[in-house]
Amino acid sequence: MTDTIIRNEDLRYMLGERRHELQSAVQSRLSDARTDQHKMIGDELEHSDADTQEGLELSLLEMRAETLTRIDEALVRLDAGMYGSCYECNSEIPQRRLQALPFAVRCQACEQRRELAKGHARLNAQHHSGFSLFPDVVRL
Ligand SMILES: [Zn+2]
Numbered sequence: 001m002t003d004t005i006i007r008n009e010d011l012r013y014m015l016g017e018r019r020h021e022l023q024s025a026v027q028s029r030l031s032d033a034r035t036d037q038h039k040m041i042g043d044e045l046e047h048s049d050a051d052t053q054e055g056l057e058l059s060l061l062e063m064r065a066e067t068l069t070r071i072d073e074a075l076v077r078l079d080a081g082m083y084g085s086c087y088e089c090n091s092e093i094p095q096r097r098l099q100a101l102p103f104a105v106r107c108q109a110c111e112q113r114r115e116l117a118k119g120h121a122r123l124n125a126q127h128h129s130g131f132s133l134f135p136d137v138v139r140l
Contacts, residue, residue: 007095012078014099019071022064029061070103086110 077083084093088110097104106114 007084007092008078008081010095011084011098012075015071015074015078015102018102019068019075022068022071026061026064026068029057074102088114 074083084095084098085091086093086107087105089107091107093104093107097108104111
């Protein structure tokens with residue numbers, strides 16, 4: 001029980017740090033964008049370049065905003081005691097894994113099993129396509 005509390009505090013801290021990083025990145029970009037707009041008036045020649053650049057930064061910004069939302073959701077799940085356990089087998093996802101993949105919903109074993117299942121599905125699709133280098137018959 002105490003372990004869970006400590007773990008949750010660690011995870012909350014980890015998510016909070018990430019949230020803070022993203023938020024300041026988004027905010028500094030937003031204030032930069034405002035300054036840029038001022039500079040750009042009467043600078044029509046560089047407009048197309050600036051547009052491309054702005055498009056790129058906008059999608060980056062959107063990505064960060066989306067990540068922020070996901071962190072918020074993760075924090076809500078953490079409060080509800082639903083963060084950090086595997087969706088498939090309900091076991092605790094190791095903290096190390098969550099640090100690398102804060103939005104992981106499966107433990108490594110389940111994730112691997114899933115990848116494997118996907119691979120098998122692909123293989124089976126090949127078997128049934130009519131032409132295969134490894135016909136089922138050979139294995140009988
Ligand atoms: Zn699992």
